[in-house]
Amino acid sequence: MATLREIRRRIASVKATSKITQAMKMVAAAKLRRAQDAMIAARPYSRALDGLLKDLLSSAGEEIAQSPVLFGRHLAEPNSEKVLLIIVSSDRGLAGAFNANIIKFAEARIREHYAEHLKTKRLSLITVGRRSTDHFTKRGYDIVDKHINVFTKLDFSTAKAIADRSSELFGNADYDKIELIYNEFKSVITQRQTADRLLPVLDRNNLPAAQKRTTSFEYIYEPEPAEILNVLVPRQLETQVWKSLLESNAAEQGARMTAMDSATKNAKDLISALQLSYNKARQAAITKEILEIVGGAEALTKG
């Protein structure tokens, strides 16, 4: 049985740990609130942009039908499609299964959809966050670009850099398909691993039906719709990347908060278990001492 001193030392150490996890939980909660605010603040712009894009697509008509950015490229050979995956993780750990989940999800997606691409070196990655960067670098994936330490102070310029690089690579026909893989913020305690198509903007096999405009007015376009689209599409990409970064950031803080909360609870359970065995050990020691005294006294009277 552990000595009293050992148990006392254990209790002190677990208590110290629980103080740390408690503090980390508080910090994560504060950061989560800020991350959620940023997510909400980004919504009006992205909603307005989506609406504008839909309007423009239905008005621009023939002029844009051949645009590879919008509709994708026709490949010369059937098995030459090149794919770029943007994988968003976090920079720091201690967030439960947050990073493990997104890495597992990305690897499953590669196995299921892009196994051929990987074998014939037609698959590359852009990694965001230290965790996914380390993981995929170690395993020898082709990494075009990496963004580390961007979540400490998340800035729109990161989203812009990723979006610009993506459309440059897509424009040069280096890649024919670009996907965003990230943790979507469902609620504070749940994240959903998501893969979104970034480029081309529309899915050729699933085009929105050329719907009749239900509005009673026609816009004046200044300049031409196709020209506006040229500027609007890059904005749309930036917004999409920005949204996924914000989602992932909020999801990370949520995951960390939950993880630290259960760590604190575990520590409390552990402390009460240790406290119990400490009390038992103390009682046993006292009992033993009394028995010794009594035994000693009895020996004297008999003598």
Add this chain to the structure above:
Amino acid sequence: MSKTIKLKIVTPTQTVFEGEVENFTAPGAVGTFQVLFNHAPIVAKLAPGMFKYVLASGAEEHYYVSGGFLELHQNSGTVLADTAERPNQINIADVERQIADLRQRYADHALGMTNDQYHAELDAANARLSVARQG
């Protein structure tokens, strides 16, 4: 019935302004234009420049927008600005330094960009400076 236009100015990171205005003036890519009550539905690309609106009280407010779009229908307009700044948010000394730096690099033939890009950047900086001085 009040003759005001619902106006919203949004950027990718926040909503900058939301309210009723008498009229507004936008720096269109094709030319600056003013929008009054009952303007026809329009979608316009914006150039870097001054965006200005007049509130029902007659007060005028200015912004520098670095580009973006305007969408307006049925007296409800949305400005999707890349960035939008009030004059007092712009550091005049910084912009002046930026302009001097651009001119210097142009003179030294060390631009690192095309002439068109140089002029676009210089125009944007000058527009930003003039908005800052309005405040």
